[in-house]
Amino acid sequence: MTAPKPPAACLIGWPAAHSRSPLIHHYWLRTLGIEGGYVIEAVPPDDLRDFVLRLSLRGFVGANVTIPHKVGVLELSAPDARAKAVGAANTLWFEDGELRATNTDVEGFLGNLDASAPDWDKAGEALVLGAGGASRAVVFGLRERGFKRIHLANRTLARAEALAAEFGPNVQPLAWDGINEVLPRAKLLVNTTSLGMHGQGVLEVDVARLPQEAVVADLVYVPLVTPLLAAAAARGLKTADGLGMLLHQAVRGFELWFGQRPEVTAELRALVEADLTKT
Numbered sequence: 001m002t003a004p005k006p007p008a009a010c011l012i013g014w015p016a017a018h019s020r021s022p023l024i025h026h027y028w029l030r031t032l033g034i035e036g037g038y039v040i041e042a043v044p045p046d047d048l049r050d051f052v053l054r055l056s057l058r059g060f061v062g063a064n065v066t067i068p069h070k071v072g073v074l075e076l077s078a079p080d081a082r083a084k085a086v087g088a089a090n091t092l093w094f095e096d097g098e099l100r101a102t103n104t105d106v107e108g109f110l111g112n113l114d115a116s117a118p119d120w121d122k123a124g125e126a127l128v129l130g131a132g133g134a135s136r137a138v139v140f141g142l143r144e145r146g147f148k149r150i151h152l153a154n155r156t157l158a159r160a161e162a163l164a165a166e167f168g169p170n171v172q173p174l175a176w177d178g179i180n181e182v183l184p185r186a187k188l189l190v191n192t193t194s195l196g197m198h199g200q201g202v203l204e205v206d207v208a209r210l211p212q213e214a215v216v217a218d219l220v221y222v223p224l225v226t227p228l229l230a231a232a233a234a235r236g237l238k239t240a241d242g243l244g245m246l247l248h249q250a251v252r253g254f255e256l257w258f259g260q261r262p263e264v265t266a267e268l269r270a271l272v273e274a275d276l277t278k279t
Contacts, residue, residue, distance in 0.1 A: 008037035008059055009257045012051065012073075013066035016040045020272055021064055024250045027271060028262040036258050043069070052076045055092065055099065062093035062257040064250075070133065077101035086136045090249070093256040105137035108249025109217075110145065115248070115264070116240035117215045121145040125185050127174075128152050129205070130192035131159040134219055138190050139167055151182045183209035189232075191218045196226040207231045218242055222276060243272060 011021045017040060025038035041063075043051045048069055053076060055063060065073050070088035079101040083089040089101035113120045126147050128138055131154035142150050150167075153174040154160035160173035174182060183189070189210060195203035197220045205228060207216065216232035221242030229239045247264045255261040 005059060006035040006037060007061045007258060008039065009062045009064070009253070010039050010041045010060050011064045011066060012041050012043050012048070012069055014042055014044050014068060016042050016066060019066065020246065020275060021250065023272060023275055024247065024268065025254055027268050028254055029258070032258075032260050032262060034258050034260065045069070045072070048072050049076060052092070052099070056094065062091070062253065064253055065090050065092060073101055082106050082140065085140050086133075088133050088136070091253040091256070093253070102252070103137055103140075104249045104252045105134065105245075106141045106144070107252055108245040108247075109138055109219075110141045111248035111251070111264075112244035113215070113217060113240050116217075116244055117238040120188060120215045120238070120240075121147075124187045125149045125151065125182075126188040126190065127179070127182050127186035128190045128192060129179075129195075129203070130154060131156075131163045132192065135192040136163065138192055138219075139163070139171055142188075143167060143170060147188075151186070153179050153182075179205065180209060183207075184211065186210060187214050189214060189216045191220065191226075191228055194220065196220050196228055198222050203228050207235055207237065210235075210237065212236070214238075215240065217245075219245060221246055224273060224276060243269065243276070247272065 011019050022038050029036050070090055073089050077092055077099045079089055083101045083103045086103045089103050091102050091104050093100055126142050128135055148170055150171045151174045152160045152164050152171055153176055155176045157175045164171040164173040194200045215238045217240040218226045218228050219242045220226050224243055229241055232239050251262055
């Protein structure tokens, strides 16, 4: 009798070659002694439906999903409450023969802050910069943790207004030029934009206006220490970086596919840091 093939998961994206997900999951497979695999699958948008509907036939127990497929996979699977609320999914798995979907960016964001700045969720008011897909996951997570007031600032105010309307009165849209007025009350500042990333524009936020007990989180992880985080650290504020979120968002998917819950360790972080900083 032929032995069953070890379980394998994949990353679905277009393009996807830049992803560090294989590095993360192969590390966990190795350290936990699990026989399994994780590969990148570059899937053009026109091929997404066929690929996802035949995911099991292709030998996969699940998948990560990245740009530009995070929205498209919703109609091809059974999304949970988080994926529905965020309007995007980044993790697929099979449960009772059904292809399920969730969004672990929420858990990645929350888990990273729990590790980097304990008790951060006792903060009170939060200021979130940006109103894109990442912002949706952040706002969902903040509401889940009980934040009563979340200010949502975006360069295009209409986008912030539309997103705030979806999440209810606790989320208040804010024009970009109104950021300085809110900073003195914000105990948590989160950048979900690409500003501050290598090759992108500069994020001009005066962290000196934040309270001394404020926590600053940046979803950008290239560079590892963004100008925003550097300025916050110089003031002695607690910070949470984008690499931490990347690592923590991978935990649940691995557990769903391979049956063991992995840990985000200093060794794993150092491994990914070294890869990010390679020339």
